[in-house]
Amino acid sequence: MSERSTPRALVMLLVAASAVVVLAGIKAVNTILGPIVLALVLVVAVAPIRGWLVRRRAPSWLVVAVPFSVVIVVLLGMVAILTTAVVQMAALLPGYSGQFNKLVADAQAWAGARGIAPQVNQALRSLDPGKMLGIAQSLVSSVLGVVSSLFLIVVLLLAMSLDAPVTSRIIAAAAAERPAITKALTTFADRTRRYLLVSTIFGLICAALDVVALYVLSVPLPLLWGVLALITNYIPNIGFVIGLVPPALLALLTGGLQSMILVIVAYMVINIVVQSFIQPKFLGDAVGLSTTVTFLSLILWATVLGPLGALLAIPLTLLTRALFIDSDPGLKWSTALVSGELPANRPGS
Known part of the structure; x- marks a missing residue:
């Protein structure tokens, strides 16, 4: 008498329920x-x-x-x-x-x-x-x-x-006995370091240019906003906007509407050019996360861990990927979905 396999829908439901319980515990x-x-x-x-x-x-x-x-x-x-x-x-x-x-x-x-x-x-x-x-x-x-x-x-x-x-x-x-999990953890560490290195270098470039622009526009406390720009550079997708709001509002109070518009334009030129056109060429696919997954990870970890979760969204997602996806060779299709890249050496691709 052959064993009946568990329905896939039930497995997915149990996994989703377990994830909700774990995330609630983390929060x-x-x-x-x-x-x-x-x-x-x-x-x-x-x-x-x-x-x-x-x-x-x-x-x-x-x-x-x-x-x-x-x-x-x-x-x-x-x-x-x-x-x-x-x-x-x-x-x-x-x-x-x-x-x-x-x-x-x-x-x-x-x-x-x-x-x-x-x-x-x-x-x-x-x-x-x-x-x-x-x-x-x-x-x-x-x-x-x-x-x-x-x-x-x-x-x-x-x-x-x-x-x-x-x-x-x-x-x-442990590499000899558990090669998959060892490789997954090593990849997590390498990708995290490269992400932090590239984000720090380009964050410093953006912060320095932002500070210069704020000095020229006579916005108070330019050093504070430069450090804020560096920190928010680690927040994917929306970090630039978070770093822009305080100096723009302070420019409005000190110099009026024209000063605020100039600050917004300066930030947009500096940050969009550096972070959207230059930084991705150096970062490449080192992180191994698609744009959608990156944005969803920001929402998830910011909800669970607060502001610190927003800063650590990428490393946390890389760690989760290493523990639950990369460590299991049978989940290559999941890796392709998370990274947004087609699997290599796949027949018919």
Whole structure:
């Protein structure tokens, strides 16, 4: 008597239900899991430094200390710049209530001249200049929250850095018995490093050009917006828009509508040219994710892990692909769907 196979529709339904349960569990512990994933990605990013030291037969303590120090210096430097700039902005925002009131009065006059004053006035009533102080206070609170979670990230980085040499040897030793999962994890690490390297280089280029443009246009706190442009460069698809909104609004308050338009045009020229035409030629297909999958991963991980999930959307999706797709040779069709590329050496293709 032959065994009846499980219906494919039932299997897909069970997989979808399991995914929902897992994602709900991840969201419940996102304040812990987010820093863990960030620490993992940073440890993977500096792995070539650790490998170079091992090949030079450096002492064990140096193999751990140097990559850990590099990550800490970069992380603390970026947090220090953001903290200083946000504190400056918190002190700066309340002083723009006069400009805000003038913009509201100009908008009301413009609407009255065109007979749409009731609709515009209703929208403007929701805008309160007194809220600027609340925005400034929330910025300071956000910085304090980042500093408090930074301690957890540093502890996780130290623990993972101590375990990294042993973990590398274990993965190398498992290659003979588990070649598929070993290759999948190695590919994940390589793609993550290349993604971070290319995104960082072009993010620095965009940030430097943005800072110059903001200096020329006399927008306050250009360094803050440059660092924000660098950070949002790691957010796929919509990172450019997120980095544009704050300096554009501040330009509106300080220089009026013309200044805001100039900031938007400058950002569009710089970021669209660099990120849409130049960066993809260097990144190529190294990430191995289609445009649709990239965008969906941004929505998914931002919903589950919050802002940190948006920053880590690509590494998280690469890790998920490595664990659940690339590690199973029987799922080549799934790999083609995720990467958006036809399988190689396929008859009839």
